[in-house]
Amino acid sequence: MPRNKEFDYSEKLITARDLFWKKGYNATTMNDLVDAMEINRSSLYLAYGNKHNLFLEALTNYMQQKDRQYGQAAKKSDEPLEAVKNIIYSVCESALRDNNCLFTNSIFELALSDQEVCRLLKAQTLKAVALFEKLLKQAKENGTLQSNKDPLALAHFLVSGLVSIYNTHILFADKKLTRQTAEMLIGSISQ
Structure with a gap:
């Protein structure tokens, strides 16, 4: 009986994540996953x-990546309003570089049915809203x-706006x- 080949769980998860990101959940078949991940079907299961x-694991991995991205962008400035702007600019650069977003794609493809x-x-989304709300409240406090x-309503608007980018x-x-x-x-923040 042949022994199953060992593989890096996280590496293969990223491969699956990138495939779902590129093709979407419904268009990605098990054969696509087996081929892209280069593991046999039974090992995948x-x-x-x-x-x-x-897919849930891949989406979670992607969202963790976005958490890190937002955190790093926010930390580029001690000024909370600049931190908000840095996050928005970071998302813009991601859109230009990556051409799409697994999170955004999943909203439109699956949020109503899954x-x-x-x-x-x-x-x-609520995690991102909380980050924006915290920064906006700090910006109000420091003038x-x-x-x-309302910082909470504005935070919801800004997070929704990230999808529009x-x-x-x-x-x-x-x-x-x-x-x-x-x-x-960004201009809508102070209007």
Whole structure:
């Protein structure tokens, strides 16, 4: 009986994540996953469960990557309002570099039909909202944000606006327009 080849669980998860990111959940077949991950079907099932479980792990991995991205962007400035802007600019650069977003794709493809995916996406959105709200409250307290807008409502708006940056780039592939979308989002903070 042949022995199953050992493989790096995390490395193969990233391969699956990138495939789901490129093709979407529904268009990615088990054969696609087996071929891309270069493992046999039984090893895939043993290690990750079914396609849905693998997707949930891949989406979680992607969202952890986005958490790190937002945290690093925010830390580039001690000024909270600049930290908010840095996050938005970071998302814009990701859209220009990556051309799409697994999180955004999953919202439109699965959030209405898959409760587990919706729960993950909602939790991640609320985490981003909490980060923005905290920064906006700090900016109000230190006087750099003069707006009368409710920080929580503004945080929700800004996080929703991050999706619009990807949406604009996916639909139009126009770098100037994508950057303008990010600038308009930033401009909405103080209006």
